[in-house]
Structures are given as C-alpha cells and as structure tokens.
Amino acid sequence: MALTKVLIAVKTYPTLSNKYDELVCTAGFLEDGSWIRIYPIPFRKLEYDKQYSKYDWVEVDLEDNASDFRLESHKPKSILTAFNIISHLGTEDSWRIRKEIVLKNVSTNMTELIAQAKDKTKYTSLAVFKPKEILDFKIEKVESEWDKKKLDALKAKAQQLNLFPNSDNPFEVVQKLPFKFSYKFNSDDGIQRTMMIEDWEIGQLYWNCFKRHKGDKNKACEDVKKKYFDDFAKTKDLYLFLGTTREFHLIAPNPFIIIGTFHPKKIVQTSLF
Structure with missing residues (x-):
C-alpha cells in the first residue's frame, strides 16, 4: 500500500501484548471516505500522545496485514514507522469539513x-x-490490574533489552x-x-x-x-x-x-x- 494519507478518527485504549508491549489500534478514513485500520502500534515506542491526534491528516508507510483477514486492516511497515502530520481538521462551521469525510457511509x-x-x-x-x-x-x-503473566513478561523483556537505561522508572505501563x-x-x-x-x-x-x-x-x-x-x-x-x-x-x-x-x-x- 506504501505511503498512505489517513484522517485519524480512532485511537483505542491501550492493551498489553507479550510481543509488542502496550498496543493501540488506530483507525481512520482515506480521502474517499473508506475506513482503514492501522495495527499494531506499540504504545511506548512511538510516544503515543505526542505522535498524532484525532482528526490529523497523516502520511504513514503501510503494508497489508497478512495475519488479519479483515480487509480494512493494515500495519506500519516497521514498528518505528513515523506518522507524518500534514494538517488538522477543526470543528469550524459545526464540524462541516469533518462531516464531509466521516459521514459518507x-x-x-x-x-x-x-x-x-x-x-x-x-x-x-x-x-x-x-x-x-x-x-x-x-x-x-x-479487574483493575493487568494480567500478571503479561506484565511479568514485559518486565523481563524490558530488563533483558535494557530498553530504558536513562529512566528513573524504567518500566511503567498505562493504568488499566x-x-x-x-x-x-x-x-x-x-x-x-x-x-x-x-x-x-x-x-x-x-x-x-x-x-x-x-x-x-x-x-x-x-x-x-x-x-x-x-x-x-x-x-x-x-x-x-x-x-x-x-x-x-x-x-x-x-x-x-x-x-x-x-x-x-x-x-x-x-x-x-
């Protein structure tokens, strides 16, 4: 699919994965109003909050997600693929511009x-x-706590890879x-x-x-x-x-x-x- 322009509309609350640390699912619209899902996105590695916001137009290098039968699903070309922010759609005129994309179907x-x-x-x-x-x-x-097995696996991975050598609190996940x-x-x-x-x-x-x-x-x-x-x-x-x-x-x-x-x-x- 290569470099793709996407209007970000959805960012789900993070979940834990043994493979990717915290994961979020991002979804949005192509310029023709059709849906696209971008998954997985590693929460911590991408500094999630700082990367992009809802209703940002972004460009991201995507490829088909062969492990997912859902046709809308794609994945970043690598886990560190950048989301290049192009512009932001505001709420002026009762969200008119947003509606033109979002409400096509x-x-x-x-x-x-x-x-x-x-x-x-x-x-x-x-x-x-x-x-x-x-x-x-x-x-x-x-349940107010994450699954202990997944949490322990992530802690072990973080220590093994020394992912956060300069951090006072090297392992911290989003609250459940x-x-x-x-x-x-x-x-x-x-x-x-x-x-x-x-x-x-x-x-x-x-x-x-x-x-x-x-x-x-x-x-x-x-x-x-x-x-x-x-x-x-x-x-x-x-x-x-x-x-x-x-x-x-x-x-x-x-x-x-x-x-x-x-x-x-x-x-x-x-x-x-």
Missing part, C-alpha cells in the same frame, strides 16, 4: 451491519453507526481501567443492545476526573456519565464508530464494540414560514 441497522461482518465477501469490521436512540450509559466494575463503560441503544431493527466503549478518550476522561476528585472513583464515573450520556447522547448529534476484534469477529453473535464517538452539535432547522 452511515449505518443505522445493527442486524444488517452484523450480517455484513459475517459475509465472507466483505467481513466488514469498521463502521460509522447512527443509533436510533441512546437509552442508557452503563458502568460496570472490572477499573470500569467498563457501555451504551445501551436502539437501532432501526428495533433491537436493544448494550455495547462496550473502548476508546482512548473515555479512558483519559476517567483518569482526569479520578485525579480531580482526589481518587474518588464514584465521582469520576459520575463525570464520565455526564459527558457521554447527559452531553453527547442528549445534546449532540451523536454517531458511533464501531469496530470488531480479530479474535471475536467470526465467533461472537455481535462482534462490534464502540471504538469512538462523533458528536457535532445538533443543527436546529429554522422554518421558512
């Missing part, structure tokens, strides 16, 4: 979208989805979220579904609120719900970015999770009469 029926994901000629694994109605925002406690956040919604098929949100922004929002409330998890969760339910779901024109995981794409009844939100302001149509 919007799904509204989850049953149809799941069928496309299972269709061997498509294996659709990324989509922009417009829910008919957001019914609730759910918060569930989960102690909660799972989900939207409950209706789609055009009339079926209620609950789907997990696995997005960098919701993770960062939680930790920022946790810090602001001096370690009060309940208050932090309340603030996350205010943003994602009271604000995004109630006052914004909310779309969901959906994606599948390779592990569960073929076996899960609904392989999709929410990997991001698109939330411009609602445009009020004024009457001509």
